[in-house]
Amino acid sequence: MSNYSVLKGPEAFLPPAAACEGVILPDPGQGLITGSVAHEDLVMEEAARQFLSAKVPTIFPGPLVLWNWNETAAKKATAIKRLYDVLKAHNSSALHIPMPDYRPKYPKINPEIEINPNHPNLTIWHNKIDVCMFVGVHCHMANLSLKIIRGGTDCYTIAMCAQAGHEDAMLTFRDATPEKINKLADTVERVKASGNFAVNNGSA
Amino acid sequence: MDSKSLIGTFNKKGQKIVDSDYLFYEAPRERFFMTGSEVVREAIRRASVDVSISYPITPQSEAAAMVGDLWVEGYVGEYFRGENEFAVMSECAGASFGGARVFTTTSGPGTLRAYENFPMWVGSRLPIMLNMMVRGVNSPLSIQPDTLEIGLIIDTGMLIWHAESAQDFFDYLLKGFMVAEEPDVHLPIAICIDGFFVSHTKDDVYIPSADLSLPPYNPYRNPMPCMDMEVPPVRMMRDPFVMKSNYISYATQASWQQETRAACERSRKHTIRLLGGLIEEENTDAEILIISSGTAVAQGREAARLLSEEGIKIGIVKIKTIRPFPYEEVRQATKNAKIIFVPEFNVAGWMAREIKAAIPDNHRVIAGPHVAGGMTMPPEVIVEEIKKVLAQKKETLHV
Numbered sequence: 001m002s003n004y005s006v007l008k009g010p011e012a013f014l015p016p017a018a019a020c021e022g023v024i025l026p027d028p029g030q031g032l033i034t035g036s037v038a039h040e041d042l043v044m045e046e047a048a049r050q051f052l053s054a055k056v057p058t059i060f061p062g063p064l065v066l067w068n069w070n071e072t073a074a075k076k077a078t079a080i081k082r083l084y085d086v087l088k089a090h091n092s093s094a095l096h097i098p099m100p101d102y103r104p105k106y107p108k109i110n111p112e113i114e115i116n117p118n119h120p121n122l123t124i125w126h127n128k129i130d131v132c133m134f135v136g137v138h139c140h141m142a143n144l145s146l147k148i149i150r151g152g153t154d155c156y157t158i159a160m161c162a163q164a165g166h167e168d169a170m171l172t173f174r175d176a177t178p179e180k181i182n183k184l185a186d187t188v189e190r191v192k193a194s195g196n197f198a199v200n201n202g203s204a
Numbered sequence: 205m206d207s208k209s210l211i212g213t214f215n216k217k218g219q220k221i222v223d224s225d226y227l228f229y230e231a232p233r234e235r236f237f238m239t240g241s242e243v244v245r246e247a248i249r250r251a252s253v254d255v256s257i258s259y260p261i262t263p264q265s266e267a268a269a270m271v272g273d274l275w276v277e278g279y280v281g282e283y284f285r286g287e288n289e290f291a292v293m294s295e296c297a298g299a300s301f302g303g304a305r306v307f308t309t310t311s312g313p314g315t316l317r318a319y320e321n322f323p324m325w326v327g328s329r330l331p332i333m334l335n336m337m338v339r340g341v342n343s344p345l346s347i348q349p350d351t352l353e354i355g356l357i358i359d360t361g362m363l364i365w366h367a368e369s370a371q372d373f374f375d376y377l378l379k380g381f382m383v384a385e386e387p388d389v390h391l392p393i394a395i396c397i398d399g400f401f402v403s404h405t406k407d408d409v410y411i412p413s414a415d416l417s418l419p420p421y422n423p424y425r426n427p428m429p430c431m432d433m434e435v436p437p438v439r440m441m442r443d444p445f446v447m448k449s450n451y452i453s454y455a456t457q458a459s460w461q462q463e464t465r466a467a468c469e470r471s472r473k474h475t476i477r478l479l480g481g482l483i484e485e486e487n488t489d490a491e492i493l494i495i496s497s498g499t500a501v502a503q504g505r506e507a508a509r510l511l512s513e514e515g516i517k518i519g520i521v522k523i524k525t526i527r528p529f530p531y532e533e534v535r536q537a538t539k540n541a542k543i544i545f546v547p548e549f550n551v552a553g554w555m556a557r558e559i560k561a562a563i564p565d566n567h568r569v570i571a572g573p574h575v576a577g578g579m580t581m582p583p584e585v586i587v588e589e590i591k592k593v594l595a596q597k598k599e600t601l602h603v
Contacts, residue, residue: 014458019466024473025388063429102429104456118456139387139427140329143463148455163425164388167466 006035006170008154008201015151017143018167025165025174032165032172040173047133047158047171048188052197054131054156057087058095060115064162065136066098072178073136079181080135086185090192095127099134102141117141121152133158134169135176143168156201160184207419215252217278219417224382228375228478231412240403243370244309244335245270246411247377252420254281254304259292261314262347263399264337268309280307289314293321293334300330303423303430305381308332311399312339315353319360325392326361326464329428331384331421332392334362335377339399340577348578349399351498354526355554361464363393363471364526365479366497370407372524373397378418379478387425389471391464396526398499398549400578427467468528475525482530483523485537490519492590493541495534496555497523500547500581507547507586518590523555531562543593544569547586551576 002022009015019025023035031043038046051057065076087094097115104118111126117137124132132155134142139161146157146168158173159166160181165174173180191197210221222231227250238246244267248256256275258268275283281304286292292308300306310318315336325332338353340346354366363384367373376395384393397403423430475482486505494504501522508518521537523530538544538559546556546569556571563569573589575581 014455014462017462017466017469019469020462025470119452138429140390140463141428143427143466144456144459147459147462151455151459163427164386164470 002035004035006032006150006167008156008170009150010152010154011150013151015147017147023167025167026172028175031174032167032169034170035167043171043173044184044187045191047173047184048191049197049199050131050156050158050171051087051133051188052090052192053199054091056093056095056127056129056131057091058097058127058129058132059084059087060097060099060132060134060137062099062134062137062141063101064138066100075178076136076176076181079178079185083181083185083188086188090188095129097123097127099137102138115145117145120145120149124149124153124155129155131156131158133160134166135160135181136162139163139166142166207422210419215417215420217417219250219415221252221419222416224378224418227412227416227418228379231416233410233412236409236411237406238370238409239406240337240370240373240397241267241270243374243409244377245274246409246414247374248307249274249279249414250412250417251307251378251381252305252418253279253307254421255296255299256280256283256307257286257292257295257299258283258308259286259289259310259314261289261311263339263403264309264311264314264335267335267337267403271307271309289318290321293318293325296332297321297325297328297330300325300332301328301430303421303426305385305421306330306332307335309335309337311337312341312347312350312353313345316341316356319357322357322360322362322392327460329390329426329464329467330392331381331390333377333380333384334392334394336394336396337399337403338396346577347399349401350550350576350578351396351398351500351548352550352552352554352576354396355550355552357394358527358554361391361461361468362527363389363391363468364396365393365524366396366526367402368498368501368522370402370409373402374409374411376479381418381421383471383474383478385421385425386471386474387427389467389474390427391467391471396498401499472528475528479524481533482525482528483521483533483537485519485521487517487519488521488537489540490517491540491542492517492594493519493521493538493544494547494586495521495523495538495544495559496547497526498549500549503581503583504545504547504586506583507590510583510587511590516590516594526558529558529562534559534562535564538563538568541568543597545586545590545593546571547581548572548574549576549581550574
């Protein structure tokens with residue numbers, strides 16, 4: 001059992017990988033909140049609260065859902081668009097910024113239109129993003145980004161992973177499907193309707 | 205296509221593709237008496253390997269040639285000989301980048317000639333299986349067993365498992381593919397055996413039917429996209445990240461390395477399930493322990509038996525995985541020990557260093573006995589070492 005908590009940064013000049021601090025990825029039906037295992041329904045509710053209480057909630061869709069390369073990708077993209085619409089209806093500052101590929105952007109990225117895994121902090125700083133969700137990003141690239149974000153920004157990170165999840169995010173889902181993304185959108189709407197979405201975030 | 209959807213179907217060789225757990229734990233097994241090289245042939249026959257590339261160096265030559273036979277028989281998709289070991293490992297990378305399940309073998313100086321590729325495989329998250337039949341690497345040249353070679357690859361970032369016996373070897377080869385290819389791991393894996401002692405010695409091995417095969421590798425679960433000159437790591441290797449001197453480049457490079465180490469850590473969960481733990485323990489309530497990996501464990505076990513006849517109780521800890529190293533397991537297993545012997549088939553004593561780094565009060569660790577260069581380690585040598593130390597410390601022990 002790890003004593004390490006995956007909290008909002010800025011954490012360190014070079015923060016550790018959470019897995020090397022003993023954080024273990026969840027089993028099916030579970031997720032992680034700040035590195036601790038929780039039932040997926042609780043993780044849904046916490047993600048909803050984070051989105052609803054954010055000043056600039058943002059979704060970062062990656063190549064696996066941006067390109068129409070199979071039927072599931074298209075369905076996921078539709079579900080992500082719906083989640084974005086739900087967030088936008090609640091908060092007009094919500095953003096939807098793609099990670100279309102992983103090429104380092106030289107000489108300069110345009111942070112208003114894209115995010116890059118090698119220097120994700122530039123897009124987060126520029127847009128003052130305080131809660132973000134990665135979806136459709138290859139796992140290695142997502143972990144790379146999530147750790148850099150934790151190291152240098154105060155952004156709360158959520159990972160909607162199609163594989164085993166991401167311990168370097170503050171909150172992670174695993175085995176993402178279009179249905180799971182739609183369920184998250186439903187949960188955001190439900191928690192919003194309840195009016196109770198205050199969060200208490202620690203920091204590193 | 206999802207590999208699991210192929211379970212129950214038949215591959216082009218007519219083998220039934222079965223769930224890996226069924227192959228490992230439920231399928232009936234038959235007893236065979238075979239060498240380690242023959243074990244490679246029978247494991248790879250059941251492993252749905254797409255590509256194997258070889259280069260001859262003793263003692264792995266025979267195993268590599270037998271995999272060539274499998275290609276002739278239709279069990280392996282592609283097989284060819286590389287120009288040298290560096291070329292072999294580079295070609296393996298190309299095949300793995302392209303989405304193939306890849307297997308190769310090497311030994312001793314061949315491992316070192318190929319060395320540059322291993323951290324590259326890791327950074328590129330290529331789940332290549334490398335069978336290392338370890339032997340001497342230094343001058344004067346020796347083709348005989350020596351485990352120094354394992355110590356030299358410890359920090360490449362690869363998963364490293366060390367088999368004690370032919371049975372371990374067969375099981376590790378097949379289970380290694382499953383762990384290495386998990387999307388949260390997705391790293392190369394070195395399955396090591398002690399050259400000649402395991403590769404050329406016949407032993408009992410229980411293996412399932414050759415009519416069964418592992419599910420094929422599913423490259424769509426890769427945590428990295430397929431190779432593309434514009435996409436990292438290739439793009440990074442050819443321009444900005446190695447050429448630029450700025451914080452972003454450094455931070456990305458460092459974070460990238462951390463992620464590969466994290467992937468190795470994640471393999472613990474899968475490995476513990478498939479291997480039944482990262483270590484095996486026998487009588488670890490004893491005050492005297494022998495800890496090692498590979499065939500040094502077998503010799504240690506026999507030494508413990510000899511000492512038990514004299515009323516001296518010895519515990520045994522067998523380390524199965526060198527990377528990830530079973531730090532917590534070793535700490536727990538050694539909590540009662542007053543003296544810990546670490547016999548090794550190399551002069552460097554890398555296993556003793558690992559154990560010293562893992563446990564409190566590491567003055568308890570006796571780094572030895574050591575043999576090298578092809579020497580055997582008779583159990584009597586371990587017994588003699590233990591008795592020598594006990595004679596010095598008998599006032600503090602209850603043996």
